[in-house]
Amino acid sequence: MRGFAHKIIFALLIPLATLNPCPSAGAQDGSISQGVAFLKSRGPSVTPGESALAALAMLKAGVPTDDPALVQTIQNALSASNSEGYRPARSGGADIYETGIACMMLVNLDPNVYRPMIQSAASYLIAKQKSNGAWDYDGRSGDTGDCSISQYAILGLWEAESAGVRVPPSVWERAARWYMSVQRGGGWNYHPDAPSPPTVSMTAAGTGSLLICKMQLAPYRKRRERTTSPLLVPLVPETDQAEFRVGLTDAQLDQAIGQGITWLARNYRPDQSNLFGPSIFYGLYGCERVGGLGNLAQFGSVDWFRVGAQYITANQTGNGSWNAMFEAVANTSWAVLFLTRATEKTLERIKVERLGSGTLLGGRGLPENLENLTVAQGRVVVRPMNGAIEEMLSILEDPRADEGESALAGLIDRYFTSGPLALKPYKDRFRVLLIEGIPAQRLTAAWALARTGDLDVVPDLIAAIEDRNNEVAATADYGLRLLSRRLDGGGLPAGADDAQKRAAAADWRRWYDSIQPALSVDRANAPDRP
Secondary structure, three states: OOHHHHHHHHHHOOOOOOOOOOOOHHHHHHHHHHHHHHHHHHHHHOOHHHHHHHHHHHHHOOOOOOOHHHHHHHHHHOOOOEOOEOOOOOOOOHHHHHHHHHHHHHHHHOOOOOHHHHHHHHHHHHHHOOOOOOOOOOOOOOOOOOHHHHHHHHHHHHHHHHOOOOOOHHHHHHHHHHHHHOOEOOEOOOOOOOOOOOOHHHHHHHHHHHHHHHHHHHHHHHHHOOOOOOOOOOOOOOOHHHHOOOOOOHHHHHHHHHHHHHHHHHHOOOOOHHHHOOOHHHHHHHHHHHHHHOOOOOEOOEOHHHHHHHHHHHOOOOOOOOOOOOHHHHHHHHHHHHHOOHHHHHHHHOOOOOOOOOOOOOOOOOOOOHHHOOEEOOEEOOOOOOOOHHHHHHHHOOOOOOOHHHHHHHHHHHHHHHHHHHOHHHHHHHHHHHHHOOHHHHHHHHHHHHOOOOHHHHHHHHHHOOOOOHHHHHHHHHHHHHHHOOOOOOOOOOOOOHHHHHHHHHHHHHHHHHOHHHHHHHHHHOOOOO
């Protein structure tokens, strides 16, 4: 991987400390299931804001949208709203939390059905932003702000913009400037005008918010600067906002983000509540966002997910909930959001759903299913990038790149015109992406390796069948069927569980072992290369 996330990982990486074992996937799944059961029992009967948070956690955990308990929880979350749009039930500052979480819930529920309500909720948040760029409790005068409230406003607006609601770029830049102005020693505290020390929770809030602001400002910056390829379609709709000039540089944002991650690397210890703040589970969900947004496997030497998951699974109560300040429903929701890697799921969802629109949302750009990529007369419908495959692959290797859709279209277009020879020289780079990339990158790598036509990629694809992302696993399985010419049969079933993936991988290993003698003969008879 390249780009900012790549630099941060290697800048902070030091020899790994000895860590306690991470809870098994089965243990995590069991904790999630118990947590979801608790949320179903309590979600419909708490405050609307808590109901929205519980519904979001249930959606991220894969609860069907027609589940009766989820439906009742959503109804309670929207109890103050009406046909005119979204309305929060509370005021005074709690309305910002409530509205931001409601935006997240509605986008993850159905961004098309709930588009008017998402729009009204986003407008409410935009109107509540202070002139200094922050959000705050009512009645706090002067140049103040609240790091916690501000992060939930930013989260809600990010999800809303991913659903097609236009957020003025000035909102993102003012928010970023405010967070940067109140950073102290790399960290953030709850109220910057108070003398309290930084905490993990608020430093995660500041770092994650800056990562989002940078991502949302990137399309406007690209319009003013020379892009990687001059042939790329502009990423910003033709509106009066398209001429917005971003004043903050990437270097300024990266410096503040890097300092925040460095602070987290020094202080990420869930067993020490004084470092986290009132609720460790609130803070852990904030750290999950930093890890997902920054594409970070570690904070310094600390495997943040391993350590956090161990703490969460060890502290679940007998009724499936987690308890700390802010009551059980909120803490259980944050714990489930952490264990389900909710931010990674959001990033994967924020892709262009209709290829060829010319607009990328949320700074991402890889389609959900490469097998269903639309082509016409053998060519990709999306306007593909021209130029060297090296350039396209460099963009695809950068998880923050805005030109991913065009680069991917160019790569596939080149395959259709030039065949496997276009991909063969880059097998090793695709192999790295298949192991280290985010799901969208792993999906691309599995697709590309299978199209090289070389059987030496079979072990890589067999390993990818056990990928936790089902799209990656299915793409690897289909690629193996192409290489083996075993196209009969249904392949890996949709929604395959871990046992089914292991069985499929074992089947492919037996097939690959069976052809090894023939491969050895072919290699022995092959002419020497000069």
